Amino acid sequence: MPSGGSLTQDPCMNIRSHIRQETVVLLLAVAIFIASSIFLNGFIEASNIVTLVRGVALLGILAIGMGIVVIGRGIDLSVVSILAISVACMLQLLNMSYSLPSALAITLAGVIVMGGINGFLVAYAEVPAIFATLASGTFVYGIGRSQWLSGDVVYMPDNQTGFMAMGELKFLGIPAEIYFFLGIGFIAFLALRFTRLGRFIYFMGDNFTAARNMGIPVRPVIVLQYIVSALMAFVAGVIMAASLHSMNTRIVNSTLLYDIILVVVIGGIGLSGGKGGIRNVIVGTLLIGILLNAMTILDIPDLYQKLIKASFLLVALIADGFINPRDEQTDQAGDI
């Protein structure tokens, strides 16, 4: 067991540098925010800020799950498949007159099993995370669409009025999605910062071999990370279905997965692991939210929106390369 001293000593020895990237992104977000407030009509209104945050809340929840995996130096490319297929199956069960609790329990079990399989492949079979989750994501989608679902879209049955009402639920004029995002973010922040498990994840991301040598149960922790990631996908999917009253599995073909990685990387969680935290995810999510909202108000066509988003990702990656240069010390086997 690591001593208390090493627990409080931050795993990020280059803490100053990672703050620098986060600061760059934060300043960028603030700059775009101020510019939009001045030049765009109605941008600064409270209701638009709510719309803006709500628009990226789902992305944020998914990015929190991805962030936890990336900090432990993994990656989970199966989240969108798990999101789509699990929730589509749940809706299918509801259509087959299962009750909401039983449909929820069945799919939840399936999701935990899927996350567990991902973790097992990475931790015990030692398949690189990028390949293991790419394959498992395709597998989940393939088996779901070919064996369990009859079409791309599964609609919510009319009798699920409670579930549907959840999509419009508001407290103090703020949609429930935003509370979910902030709540999950807060729990994840506490878990990463103040629990032993959270610190293990940082150690493993920073130096996996050292973490294992010091006695951290690395394999079970990896499995747990992927289960958490799968659960986040499921939660995001349920929120999505509550709002849209349906689930379209075609979302697997969308750019959502890249957007999630974009948020994680742009926020400053390095893909080499061990760096960053939930704060980075929140900053990254807000930057994307402000960008998307401003571009939509300006009526910029989707193709150009993609171009602008991609440019920001490239800038963030280049900045990451400068701020956290790879050398013999930091370049480790297993890097993505």
Add this chain to the structure above:
Amino acid sequence: MAKWKTLAAAAGVLILGAVPALGREDPGPATYKQALDGKTVILIPMAMGEDLAQGWAHYIGTAVKEAGGKFEVRDPNWNTEAGAQAITDAIGSKPAAIVVQTPDLQSYSKLYKRAQQAGIFVIQVDNPSNYASDAFVGSNWETLGELEAKAVIAGCGPNSSKKIGLIQGDQVNASSLDQYKGVQNVLKDHPDFQVVAAPDSNWDATTARNVAATLIQQHPDVCGIVDFWDQTAQGTAAAIRAAGKTGKIFLATTGGGEAADCKLLESDTIDALVATDVPNQSRDVSTLIKFLLQSGLKPGDAKTWLYTPEKITTKTDLKPGTCWSIEDNKAAEAAAAK
């Protein structure tokens, strides 16, 4: 005498010819049967998960099998390359005809030509392309856009803000570009109506929800929205609900006219639907196949365009049978298989 005999025989022939009598040899049924007997028709949609594709597969499949042909389906599942591979494989297996839903203007043009050279009739459905094959059967997307705009203008009414929003698909697909053109055509006749914003959904419901939420936030007095697809209209409708504008913003969209679409109308999720008449569109396709195979024409000899007539459906028009149903079709197929 011989002369009289010939005359009588000739008269007999004349009479028999004029009045279809018993024992006459009608070439019809045999020709009809021969045209498709043992021959294969392959449907290659963009994805079988789509309601349109499910409809075509059922209606065209039933018609082809009824005429003695074999019917097969390939599922590229939204993957253009997989679709190209399916066409290439089809060219190798020499079916009588292929029915293809083109994903974009260009991708399959060369393959269509190769298929025709191999003696296969090529019928394109739903999406137009730059290559005119033996036939195109589908919607005129410009007309669809015109009807959606008309529905929204009627839904807004003369005393409204006359501000409308569009949720487009993208800036690449003919289906989206042509709908936009159709909307603009109608707006020329209604200069008092104004499009306040026209964001893209990129065919994704969540994106549609987010851009529609921003649109409503920016223009709270908007009286109607045209969404270019029923799948994304789910997202637009969610944004309208979240803004508390149900009943105040008229939402028109287009779709395959499957039972799910009628449910959207029934639940006031959408207010007007310009639906593709899949059963009749499929009938056009199967009739064309039967014609081409009887006509003696070779692939590439003739070109035909058939546009499916479309109309606006609102909640008040809903009757049993307004929408076709995948479930009913499956039940019918199961019953036929018994």
